[in-house]
Amino acid sequence: MLRSFDLVTGEASPASIVAIDGGLAALRGGGEAYAAPWHWHDCIMLLIPSAGVLDFQDEDRKGKTWITRDRFAVVPAFRAHDTVAAPEMHRHIVLFATDRAMGRLESDAGSFQNARRRLKTTGFYRTTPAIRSIQALCGSNGPEGIAARAAQQHLGLALFVQCLGEIERSGPVSGSRMGKFRDCSESDRSRGAGADPISPTCSMAGWRRRCHDGVRGDGFRGDSARSWVRGARER
Numbered sequence: 001m002l003r004s005f006d007l008v009t010g011e012a013s014p015a016s017i018v019a020i021d022g023g024l025a026a027l028r029g030g031g032e033a034y035a036a037p038w039h040w041h042d043c044i045m046l047l048i049p050s051a052g053v054l055d056f057q058d059e060d061r062k063g064k065t066w067i068t069r070d071r072f073a074v075v076p077a078f079r080a081h082d083t084v085a086a087p088e089m090h091r092h093i094v095l096f097a098t099d100r101a102m103g104r105l106e107s108d109a110g111s112f113q114n115a116r117r118r119l120k121t122t123g124f125y126r127t128t129p130a131i132r133s134i135q136a137l138c139g140s141n142g143p144e145g146i147a148a149r150a151a152q153q154h155l156g157l158a159l160f161v162q163c164l165g166e167i168e169r170s171g172p173v174s175g176s177r178m179g180k181f182r183d184c185s186e187s188d189r190s191r192g193a194g195a196d197p198i199s200p201t202c203s204m205a206g207w208r209r210r211c212h213d214g215v216r217g218d219g220f221r222g223d224s225a226r227s228w229v230r231g232a233r234e235r
Contacts, residue, residue, distance in 0.1 A: 019156030023098030026156030030091035052090030123172035
């Protein structure tokens with residue numbers, strides 16, 4: 001299913017909007033049962049978790065990948081992907097950027113040559129302290145007043161620029177594969193998760209039992225997922 005930039009921004013609730021400015025949008029997402037079944041966009045997407053764990057798969061990967069708050073995902077335009085949250089509260093900021101937005105940014109800030117190349121491939125990048133700080137400001141949608149809400153219009157661009165800077169400077173990092181997940185969120189480690197390295201974040205409601213060896217909870221393996229995506233596009 002195509003979820004175009006115009007459709008995503010047009011359907012966004014006021015509470016979810018951090019900023020929508022031309023071809024750049026920053027939206028809040030998540031919830032207790034967050035899931036975004038197979039779909040694709042006509043623009044670049046950056047998915048930046050702030051709490052919980054996301055199970056991510058795209059059409060080019062046989063296995064699924066865990067994304068925690070220590071990294072963010074880059075998904076090129078028209079790359080089919082599927083995301084499901086582990087059965088706990090999950091929150092994230094998602095950035096959508098069209099070619100027009102990228103061109104406008106480069107005309108002001110200069111070329112992002114490495115980032116342009118890396119944005120053509122699905123990848124995972126380190127969430128730096130600067131990215132996390134701006135993300136935290138974007139994540140608040142309480143009644144802080146007119147000035148604070150106006151400032152958020154600039155936070156979406158600031159977050160996008162910080163992410164582009166990390167993509168430009170640094171290569172991608174590995175994702176955490178299913179069945180080998182040993183990198184639970186920092187909040188879990190600070191709580192002292194104990195001897196079981198995937199508890200409590202990933203063991204809730206049988207998550208660990210039904211999601212292993214690259215098999216999705218909905219029964220999709222990578223090959224069948226790619227076949228389904230190709231058929232959906234042909235239809």
